[in-house]
Amino acid sequence: MTDVTIVSEKLEQAGAVLADYDVDAWITFGRETSDIAEPVLPLLLGEDFVWPGMVLITQDDERIVLCETHDADTIRSVGLHEVFSYENSLERVFREVIESIDPDTIAINYSKSNNTADGLSLGLYRLLEEYVDGASVEATFESSEPIINRVRGTKSDTELKRIQCSVDISLEILETMRNAWRPDWSEADVAEFVHEEVESRGLSTAWHADVCPAVDAGSQAEWGHAKPSALRLPEGEVLHLDFGVVYEGYASDMQRLYYRPVDGNSTIPTGLQSAFEDVRAAIQAGFETLRPGIQGHEVDTAARETLTDRGWPEFQHGFGHQVGRNVHDGGTYLGPRWERYGDTPTKDVLEGQVFTLELGIETEWGYLGQEEMVVVRADGAEYLTAPQTSIELLEE
Structure with a gap:
């Protein structure tokens, strides 16, 4: 229809x-x-x-x-x-x-x-x-x-409203998962719970359900596009999810981090907190650079250099992609000028485009991946939801 x-x-x-x-x-x-x-x-x-x-x-x-x-x-x-x-x-x-x-x-x-x-x-x-x-x-x-x-790329008012609903529903499902989580859950159990929440709302995942959500339980997880496994989250490590839904034809795509305390001690380890703040700083640097008229690779550089200046290795992917009818919606790409991306990183950012801002680092606590969604306004970027500024705790 x-x-x-x-x-x-x-x-x-x-x-x-x-x-x-x-x-x-x-x-x-x-x-x-x-x-x-x-x-x-x-x-x-x-x-x-x-x-x-x-x-x-x-x-x-x-x-x-x-x-x-x-x-x-x-x-x-x-x-x-x-x-x-x-x-x-x-x-x-x-x-x-x-x-x-x-x-x-x-x-x-x-x-x-x-x-x-x-x-x-x-x-x-x-x-x-x-x-x-x-x-x-x-x-x-x-x-x-x-x-x-x-x-x-330039989203209409209706498109932006639908994307916002997709974002809000995704975060609601993730919060429901956090509250329901149990220590004996495997990566596959987490994914199954999320799928049930998606289906109960009559929606679909933003990409293939076999790998949406991506679930990484701690330092031994195979992060990326691997299918959720039987691995369980150890105490003192981080659960990482990459997830989105499609609402009335429009997608969302976000990553969130959760920490499992050791013996009920809810204090985040100093090293983990510092690493998390490094990732946050890099994402914020890209956010502050993103505005109409700038080229995509310039936004990527701002985030990439912020992370490497803090002593972390360069991430091997682009910093952000457009989201709309598809989770990867083409057009201007916030990435380095690598051959695999063609000329998309040299295209101008336009007002009304919706992007992800995403990167991560491998640590002894697990993969610290963060991903936010933003819309480009005339005077710069605007978050579509409050960004994750602290690591959420998983209560047993």
Whole structure:
């Protein structure tokens, strides 16, 4: 079912963005999109295509859909697009529409670095080339990546409200887990409890449930994307969770730390407290650097150097990613300029984007990973929840 509110808001954004980039038309082209997803379609259409179909947005704010007859009625009934249907030939209908628009530039969905802007398959690209060559237009293709970065990345009011709800629910579930935790629980038991809480709310985890939540029980845990194991948390060590849910199509992603006291002594060891504060300082340095117009790698550097200046090794991942419809939502990346990240760390941060801020260190008490979610405002970053500024205790 079409999410009318989201599609309407995103269509409004798209017309303005095309004008900013002086692009005459933006084409999103897909087929059998329930099998081969086109990441833009949930934002601009809210429905799948069975047979080949297109969404065309023009600089004059026309919202056009070309689709096979059996797809047309559902799309037309929503009332957000002008729909042109076909039975035998998409090319014929396309030619009529594109000649009436007569664009000089057409943006299409390909990117070397951003998965959310790379939804056009090679086969459909070749087919689109043939369609344009056969029409009476002189148009050149360019990547729609800058457009998608703006339309997908800049969250509308509705999107921000849903992300905030996802954040709040995730923290509620984690607090419920902390209060219910028992010393005989394994990593797998913690994950099972969290899954039951998610299911009781009719939600899903933000990434594959086998590894969401990630649960690391103390210094012997295999932290990262490993499945929760039979390992139990020893006294005097730290339980680390990485977790998020999806609420009405929008994700959250946070990490939290909990300490199991020794013989009921709730005092956090001095070394553990110091290490925790080092991680907090690095995250705060990135938070204070994050603002519109700065490039992603500059934010990563601020956090990375704060941690290494305090004597810890450099973390081997980026500092933060965008969150939205997916837990990793493409676009500008708060990471180092490593080849694996392409050019995403050199993209500008924009107002309205939502990011994680995350890093961790390995210690004798376990992995001290922290992750917060923030939204970028005109004057800097704003936490979507109070950050974890102390290690929570697990009561036996």
